[in-house]
Amino acid sequence: MDSPVQTSTLHLDRPFRLDSGDIIRGLTVAYETYGEPNSARDNAILIEHALSGSAHAAFFHRGDPKPGWWDAMIGPGKAFDTDRYFVICSNVLGGCNGTSGPSSRNPATGKPYALSFPPVSIRDMVEVQRMLLAHLGIERLRSIAGGSMGGMQALQFFADYPSLFDSFICIASTMRHSAQQIAFNEVGRRAVMADPRWNGGDYYGDVPPEGGLSVARMIGHITYISEKMMQEKFGRLRKGKDDRAVFRPSFEVEHYLDYQGIAFVRRFDANSYLYITSAIDNFDLVSSISGANRCRGENRARGTGIDAMRKKKGLVISFTSDWLYPTQQSHDIVRFFSGLNASVSFAEIETDHGHDAFLTDIEGQTLIIRSFLDALIP
Amino acid sequence: MDSPVQTSTLHLDRPFRLDSGDIIRGLTVAYETYGEPNSARDNAILIEHALSGSAHAAFFHRGDPKPGWWDAMIGPGKAFDTDRYFVICSNVLGGCNGTSGPSSRNPATGKPYALSFPPVSIRDMVEVQRMLLAHLGIERLRSIAGGSMGGMQALQFFADYPSLFDSFICIASTMRHSAQQIAFNEVGRRAVMADPRWNGGDYYGDVPPEGGLSVARMIGHITYISEKMMQEKFGRLRKGKDDRAVFRPSFEVEHYLDYQGIAFVRRFDANSYLYITSAIDNFDLVSSISGANRCRGENRARGTGIDAMRKKKGLVISFTSDWLYPTQQSHDIVRFFSGLNASVSFAEIETDHGHDAFLTDIEGQTLIIRSFLDALIP
Numbered sequence: 001m002d003s004p005v006q007t008s009t010l011h012l013d014r015p016f017r018l019d020s021g022d023i024i025r026g027l028t029v030a031y032e033t034y035g036e037p038n039s040a041r042d043n044a045i046l047i048e049h050a051l052s053g054s055a056h057a058a059f060f061h062r063g064d065p066k067p068g069w070w071d072a073m074i075g076p077g078k079a080f081d082t083d084r085y086f087v088i089c090s091n092v093l094g095g096c097n098g099t100s101g102p103s104s105r106n107p108a109t110g111k112p113y114a115l116s117f118p119p120v121s122i123r124d125m126v127e128v129q130r131m132l133l134a135h136l137g138i139e140r141l142r143s144i145a146g147g148s149m150g151g152m153q154a155l156q157f158f159a160d161y162p163s164l165f166d167s168f169i170c171i172a173s174t175m176r177h178s179a180q181q182i183a184f185n186e187v188g189r190r191a192v193m194a195d196p197r198w199n200g201g202d203y204y205g206d207v208p209p210e211g212g213l214s215v216a217r218m219i220g221h222i223t224y225i226s227e228k229m230m231q232e233k234f235g236r237l238r239k240g241k242d243d244r245a246v247f248r249p250s251f252e253v254e255h256y257l258d259y260q261g262i263a264f265v266r267r268f269d270a271n272s273y274l275y276i277t278s279a280i281d282n283f284d285l286v287s288s289i290s291g292a293n294r295c296r297g298e299n300r301a302r303g304t305g306i307d308a309m310r311k312k313k314g315l316v317i318s319f320t321s322d323w324l325y326p327t328q329q330s331h332d333i334v335r336f337f338s339g340l341n342a343s344v345s346f347a348e349i350e351t352d353h354g355h356d357a358f359l360t361d362i363e364g365q366t367l368i369i370r371s372f373l374d375a376l377i378p
Numbered sequence: 379m380d381s382p383v384q385t386s387t388l389h390l391d392r393p394f395r396l397d398s399g400d401i402i403r404g405l406t407v408a409y410e411t412y413g414e415p416n417s418a419r420d421n422a423i424l425i426e427h428a429l430s431g432s433a434h435a436a437f438f439h440r441g442d443p444k445p446g447w448w449d450a451m452i453g454p455g456k457a458f459d460t461d462r463y464f465v466i467c468s469n470v471l472g473g474c475n476g477t478s479g480p481s482s483r484n485p486a487t488g489k490p491y492a493l494s495f496p497p498v499s500i501r502d503m504v505e506v507q508r509m510l511l512a513h514l515g516i517e518r519l520r521s522i523a524g525g526s527m528g529g530m531q532a533l534q535f536f537a538d539y540p541s542l543f544d545s546f547i548c549i550a551s552t553m554r555h556s557a558q559q560i561a562f563n564e565v566g567r568r569a570v571m572a573d574p575r576w577n578g579g580d581y582y583g584d585v586p587p588e589g590g591l592s593v594a595r596m597i598g599h600i601t602y603i604s605e606k607m608m609q610e611k612f613g614r615l616r617k618g619k620d621d622r623a624v625f626r627p628s629f630e631v632e633h634y635l636d637y638q639g640i641a642f643v644r645r646f647d648a649n650s651y652l653y654i655t656s657a658i659d660n661f662d663l664v665s666s667i668s669g670a671n672r673c674r675g676e677n678r679a680r681g682t683g684i685d686a687m688r689k690k691k692g693l694v695i696s697f698t699s700d701w702l703y704p705t706q707q708s709h710d711i712v713r714f715f716s717g718l719n720a721s722v723s724f725a726e727i728e729t730d731h732g733h734d735a736f737l738t739d740i741e742g743q744t745l746i747i748r749s750f751l752d753a754l755i756p
Contacts, residue, residue: 060517115624179612179631180605189597189625189637190551194589196574211572218565234557236662246493247567247652251659254564261568274625281629284557284614301730 004062007032007055007098010135016128022118026107029132030055030098031090034074034141035082044138045080045373046129047089048153050358051220051276052268054097057089058082073325079366085142085373091151093128094120094276096143096269103204103269115201120275122149123284126157133164142376145169145369147358148325149276152283155333159289160179162308162342166376169369171317172358174329175285175336181324184223188216192270201271213270214261221260226321226354286336309337314344315372317365319357345372382440385410385433385476388513394506400496404485407510408433408476409468412452413460415516422516423458423751424507424707425467426524428736429598429654430646432475435467436460450740457744463520463751470504470531472498472654474647481647493579498653500527500661511542520754523547523747525736526703527654530661533711537667541684544754545643547747549695550736552707553663554712559702563603563655566594570648579649588694591648592639599638604699604732609701664714687715691723693750695743696737723750 003372012027032055037043047057047070058074060067068089075077081089091099096116102117133141144154144165151173158168192198195212203209222230223359234253249255314337318330327348338345347365356366390405410433415421416478425435425448436452438445448469451457458465469477472495480495511519521541522532529551535544552559570576575588581587600608612631619628629634692715696708703728711723717730736743 019621055723176614179602179608179614179629180604181630182614183596183600183608183631183635186598186627186629186635187593190589190596190636191569191572191593192595193625194569194573196589211568211574215437215565215572215593218561218568222558222565230557230561235561236554236557238454245570247656249564251557251560251564253561257564258562278625 005032005056005059005068005195006061007096007265010132011132016131018124019117019121020118020124024100024118027093027100027128028098028102028104029090029093029128031088031132032056032058032068033089033136034087035085037086037189040087040136042140042142043061043084044088044133044136044141045087046133046141046144047074047080048144048150048157049087049089049092050146050148050150051280052094052264053150054090055091055099056097058087070359073365073369079362079369080145080373081370086138088118088132088136088138090129090132092125092149092276094125094272094279099128100218100272101269102201102275112204114204114271117267117271117275119278121279122152122156123160123288125279126153126160129153129157130164136174139164141165143167143169143373145171146173147171148355149171149280152280152285155285156283156288157316158312159285162312162315165312167313167315167372169315169317169372170202170330170333171365172319172322172325172355173333174325175333176283177281178329182281184219184258184324185281188219189274189277191215191219192273198270201274202272208265209270210265213265213268213273216273217264217268218257218261221257223324224355226323226352228321229352229354231351251337309340309342311343313372313376314342315369316346317358317368318346318348319353319355319361320348320350322355322357324355379405380398382521383410383412383434383437383446384439387476389511390509394509396496396502397499397505400494402478402496403472404691405506405509406476406482407468407471407506407591409445409466409477409510410434411437411467411514411665412436412465413575415464415492418519419464419516420520421462422464422466422511422514422519422552422661423533424511424519424522424532425452425458425465425537426471426528427467428524428526428528429651429658430642431469431528432473433467433469433477433666434475436465448590448737451743451747457740457747458751459521459748464516466510466514468507468510468718470503470527472503472657473649474650477506479637479647480579480649480653490582492582492649495649495653497656499657500530500534501538501666503657504531507531508533508539508542517542519543521545521547521751524551525549526551526733527658530658530663533663534661534666536690536692540690542748543690547693547695547750548708548711549706549743550697550700550733551701551711553711554661555659555706562597563659565611566597567652569593569597570651575646576648579652586643587648588643591643591646591651594651595642595646596635596639599635602733604701604730607732623703646723665691670688687718687720689749690720690755692720693747694722694724695736695746696724696726697731697733698726698728699730700733700735702733707748 058068151170192212195209200211318327388407436446507691529548570590576587696705
């Protein structure tokens, strides 16, 4: 596909009600699509992005040499084959890449929401996508797929509306965060909030809390790659002069983290970081579809939802060296959905790339996902 | 021992030369001793503290209900039995608990050194302790022992002056940091330096960079305890109201980290944190005693130092759930000193307490250390 893609925007006229009861007016949703719907309109696949992703999952924007964040997986002949599937991706609620979030203008005040933007949940994110699907005239999807937080959205959306999807694909993710996973996110949030420039979230039009957000991202990057890969790539190699007197980066691994931090603050909003990581930490699939929290989705009407899960298929993928979302958490997902009578396949991919493997280990994922999708064809 | 201990201070009249060639004038060393030297003055054991420790390793200070940081290990009948051994502990160079460091007054200016304090190394720390031993009239020690950074000092001191010690005890430590270990420290340093109150290190007399230092400590605490223990202790338990709108701590693990961060900034200097973590990252035992870096110690005069290691004993201890200093790094220590003809024992203690086990798992360590020390008796 040589012609560039563009991000489209859906404006929702009516107020959007969150799971908490809060209301967002003037909601906008940024999205992209790749490939075409077939005549039966049953070949759509919804792609869910991770913490720092965007609607721009594949192909190129005009004048931008960098393709979308999962371009290696989405396109003609790729894992999500755009010659066969109509692929949709949207930016999450609470984000900062076109969908409403804390940096968006509050129509009631004309100023950015900042912390007056209501807290959002993973369920809120997928409810926004349900509006988008309705707008696109898609009533049934072949699959919903994502890695990391994208996997959480896939699980939540599939569990809430099993009749909407033939299948789900959940990669390097979990049904809920452990204490350590919460801890890493919390330290990132504290780093942002400890930066005086954060100013209670009210920094728009001023210098944003770049120092704090950069530290948060550095912490993230330690958890995204494996200890082994970090050692092989950097070890104790040094770069430049050892300027310990002023504590400038001296080891290559320090330069790497420094670069990752700086690159991130250029493209991401600090408040969105707080909102989205909180949504991740609060995500708890089992309690969300079984407990008092339930207030959305068809399972509520249908009771257990077990009937709706029959004949549905799931694919769960983990990576051997992913220590942020270890394989055990993927086993838990398989067990849970199998218990709901879905037919769930599991694959663990051998890799040294850690959590980032969902973005980098293309060949293994492509083989598994292609054959999984092929087997869905009625 | 009911009578309280006091911290003593040694003032060095002559200039102290660091490994780098830098000079510190008016060096002070804070230290404590427990037990008494025997008549042969050959029953001393030097205790080395970790990153945030102090000279106050055991017993009580007058009016302080909290004992020293390793009181469970040092005392009559304990692992380091003060009825039999003369135990010495001093605050490290670069620290902030009585020994000269960046918060000390520079005699040349009358103001705190801040970043004009010269960068220090683990070797510099032990050279300061060599002056202290001379001051105390101790020419030969039964052992030198420490956990974490304390273990690094024990290894460096023992390797530089093997004829000074009968043995070393190295707990939960390493001969050098891996890329991931450097990465965690570097993110902590960035957190401190990203806080505008750090002000290039020049914050004395003003509000210190508490936010940044607190974030650094929170990162540390995630690595100090095991994932399993964190999960069992906190899981997804909540404390107080879930106040997501302002991103206050809601999960118990968040409150725990928050508390650890706040407690730390009350007792520790942010610049010392930078100096000491840099010394840790730059520590590389093998290259320090074999390469061009060598400029101290008796090995320099004696060549390989292998002769001096004969009849010397070492004890290396690791903990199964310590993911900050994993057992493999202890194996490397055993292999290295065995290769130098020292006789090195190794014990891995089964525990869920992670790296902190060197402070908490008293029974296992006591059994192993007591029998190791008993076997040293000539």
